[in-house]
Amino acid sequence: MRIECPMCGSRDRREFYYQGAAVMLARPDPQAHEADWEAYLHLRENPAGPTRELWQHDGGCGAWLVVTRDTVSHQISDTQLAADVKRAMGKAS
Amino acid sequence: MVELKQTSPCAGLLPVTLGDVTMSELTPGQMTCLTAFGDPADLSAALERAHGMALPGPNRSSGKQGARCIWFGRGDVLLIGPAPDAALGAHAAVVDLSDAWATVSLKGAGAVDVLARLVPLDLREGHFKRGHTARSQVMHMQASVTRLASDEFMIMVFRSMAGTLVHDMKQAMAAVASRR
Ligand SMILES: [Zn+2]
Numbered sequence: 001m002r003i004e005c006p007m008c009g010s011r012d013r014r015e016f017y018y019q020g021a022a023v024m025l026a027r028p029d030p031q032a033h034e035a036d037w038e039a040y041l042h043l044r045e046n047p048a049g050p051t052r053e054l055w056q057h058d059g060g061c062g063a064w065l066v067v068t069r070d071t072v073s074h075q076i077s078d079t080q081l082a083a084d085v086k087r088a089m090g091k092a093s
Numbered sequence: 094m095v096e097l098k099q100t101s102p103c104a105g106l107l108p109v110t111l112g113d114v115t116m117s118e119l120t121p122g123q124m125t126c127l128t129a130f131g132d133p134a135d136l137s138a139a140l141e142r143a144h145g146m147a148l149p150g151p152n153r154s155s156g157k158q159g160a161r162c163i164w165f166g167r168g169d170v171l172l173i174g175p176a177p178d179a180a181l182g183a184h185a186a187v188v189d190l191s192d193a194w195a196t197v198s199l200k201g202a203g204a205v206d207v208l209a210r211l212v213p214l215d216l217r218e219g220h221f222k223r224g225h226t227a228r229s230q231v232m233h234m235q236a237s238v239t240r241l242a243s244d245e246f247m248i249m250v251f252r253s254m255a256g257t258l259v260h261d262m263k264q265a266m267a268a269v270a271s272r273r
Contacts (some may be wrong), residue, residue, distance in 0.1 A: 007151045007167055008154075008227065012213040015213065053272070059228075059229065060232045061167045061228050062166045062167050063167040
């Protein structure tokens, strides 16, 4: 399995560390309702298909990435720097 | 009072020659991590004025032996050799890492074959040319690999892993030498 790092190029999976669903980027406001925080911390989708995840290129450039991976085929269709994704989220809101 | 003696990370371990490959320790002087505060172009201009080399982009290095700058990860470069000019501090976080890394040279026609056993990258010359650099792994250690010449690489790992680096490299060197 190979992952395309936007900084380093195509790299072996061993260089990467998996964190979890990319919903961690959408942190609720500190004043948000308890239910929003509970969902953010504890509730995750478990899709059979494409899912967006956070991976870190810890054995490489150190960047956090948003990786779109199909949980059925393990095919990776997209990788972006998490910093870029977060910046775009800020602009959109 | 005990008199402490300063030693290099690979003191007593190197140099080693097996077959046509020699691994030796490099003591390149001061090593400084630079992380731009704002526009990297401003840091690049300051680096050019102070040390005569531009800021290298991802996977590249600039300068030459004695005063070199290598890309060192997302947002970071490592200035190797000179003491950092004070003017750099206006454009970047300047952090002294001199004692944090073990730095070795792997030289010889078989050097690329030795690294092929340890590093999950295509380091052959057509793909990884002189001045190219990469953050990757040597076995399980986080490492920086830079091609210095057609037959020479610079490899850096955390100083605490110097012994493991020498051990793993010697094993790969012996395996390559036995097949020549
Ligand atoms: Zn990377």
